[in-house]
Amino acid sequence: MQLVVSAPGKVILHGEHAVVYGKASAVNLALNPMNSMSSMSSMNYNTALATALDMRTSVRLAVTEGATTQGTESRVALADFGLLALTFQTADLSAMGKARSDPVGVDREALLSDIEAYLANHVQQETTPEARLALKTFLQILVAVVPHERLASVAIQASVQSALPIGAGLGSSAAFAVCIATVALLIAGSIQQTSNLSPSQLELINKWALYAETTMHGTPSGVDNTVGTYGGLIQFARTASGINMTPLTDLPKLRILLVNTQQSRSTKALVANVRTNFDKFPSIVPPVIDLMETIGVQALADLRKLSLDQGASAEIYERLKFYISANHALLSVVQVDHPKLVAVRSCAERFGFGCKLTGAGGGGCAFILLPPDASPETVAALVHAITNLHVQYNALLVGNEEPSQPFLVWETNLGSQGVRIDTA
Template sequence: MSLDKYIISAPGKVILFGEHAVVHGKTAIAGSLDGLRTYALFEKRIDGYLELNLPDLGLQHAFLWQTSELPYNLVNNIETKDGPQNLQFNDILLHKIKSIVSNGKDDQEINHIQQIAALTFLYLYTCLKNNSQTLWDGMTICVRSNLPIGSGLGSSASYSVCLATGLLLGFGYISYENNEKQEIKKSSELINLWAYQAEKVIHGTPSGVDNSVATFGKTQSLRFLLTNTKVPRHTKTLVENVRTRLENFPKIVNLILDAIHGISESFKEILEKEISHPSLDKVREIAAQYDLHTKLTGAGGGGCAITLIRNDVSKEQIEIIKKALNASPHCFECYETSIGGYGVSVLDTCIDINLKEFLECEKNKLTEIIGWKYFV
């Protein structure tokens, strides 16, 4: 069955242990966030145009391109149905797409995050459309998210997974209707592989953990308080700083990475049996006053902290802690959530929502209004 409109949803993530070590081949423990997700509305067009709406990134007007201007001739000759396991990242294609991302827009109208989001979409679209026999000649996409951007919660991976899933569906490489376990597994793996290509556009050398969590979801359920310090941080820069230290002081840094690896492995055993910043330290200090334990998540240097909530902690106690974290001068932003939510999912047009309604929907109402029905 070919759809003309559908909604894709993918969760954010938290890394409990091994944030930096995982980039260097060590173990990390991560889980999908329950309720903090990205949503993307895909709608078929036949006029040869691509429209990308990014209202939560502060973009006042949609990106608009003609499908005919994309450099399909630069796409490597691949068999998409087998996945891009052996696909070399196409720097030539990426460079060419960079030159057309801002088509019709003044440089002052768009910021770096908006440019990267558009570049990622066009890169995937060009690669996947090249081998597709679909009748889709263009599409309108609107992306919404209740994930804070640049806070270590996997917002870029959630976005990448939504794009990969929507394009693979639109171009006929996967189907959401086939409920056989083997086909679901095959579709999920294909989504994850293409989402990883998108993450390369955004981060350069991602570990692959974020897109895997956003695709497959699930983990052992843990309840916690997530606190956004609102201190901006740039994952790519923080990861490169660690890489530089590893190159300059390999013996020392490898010992640290091995120690982090050991912590992650120990936590795995516990589950089977049953780089900081002053703001993150402040979250830990406040939570400790209530006998709760906190750590950073993501690359550090700001972003978010996670505080484990034991079963004996009452709702009233949680509200008191949140009030303390929200209070001046910190003004942190708290989310009461858990890990172990569903991975990427698809909702067909049985939900009657149009582009205007989707654009105007309040971010905190996305989950309530949209929900999901079909899991890829």
């Protein structure tokens, strides 16, 4: 078996951070401040509007059958981490835990501690914590998904490469998670190579991708892996019993500029910090989260109107711009803004455009909505201004602050295809 599995990154238009919390969080907490997150499991969650990007992560996979006679020497290479490669025996993995048909049955912590011990003896190269986490998650999903008699009889060659910036809020970890979940399910024989994955196959991939995301992120909402799996533009919410995902196929194509501030940050730390503030300031942060939800709902209603009534598009674009700016301001209140994002936003606003961070914030990426009447000259001037923002930024460095890299800007296509399995 030789094939290429790929999955897209994502842009969250509205709902990042809010999507982690239960609806009416303000009311809930005002009535019972001790409720905090424990009561959230029984309620409906906030929604996110998110769309797949035309930038993908791919895994080139070769599986050799009947490997028992030659040994099961396998290799996972991570091209985005300085050509880091792990050589291991798949047969060794078959001694850890037991494969399951559903992530619920897996003892995640026990499995992770076995894999950590294994990696300690098998990774010879210097690795960053990020690269190690990726290897750990890859092995974990193999052990959890692939029946162990099969692991003992195949050799795997997998090389991972991404066009997505890693750790910039564009869902690189989810694209990786969707790819490795698909790879494990293919090796297990639970899904077959096809150009048209069925709804039940997509559901299975998404379930295991969330499992992998959870190892990398702690408490992901599931929006990133859902976009990575299904693609397109979706409205996403968790519910107590699973996910609620509505593909939005009838919405207009949006033109956006994506800006990467190249400021690294950790999604896990940012999400945890918002949660701390949520609990610490129960009369401030929960209402702000609820307002983010309201903005997302209004934005969706206006996007729907836009596809029905092109005549009123100027007014609708003005409102979409308002939602974008307002949502960014709310994200700033929950402390996930960054001075580099502030610089990008104020530049976009001087040119008359709305701009907000996307993903976890704290750096990473922002998007700028371009209305249809934005002239090529104006857009070119804006791009030029943003690519020079680091010069002004660096003139005002504080303390030991690192000088900023130039910000990267690109116009991109949204609504790309979800997970794909192609012949190598």
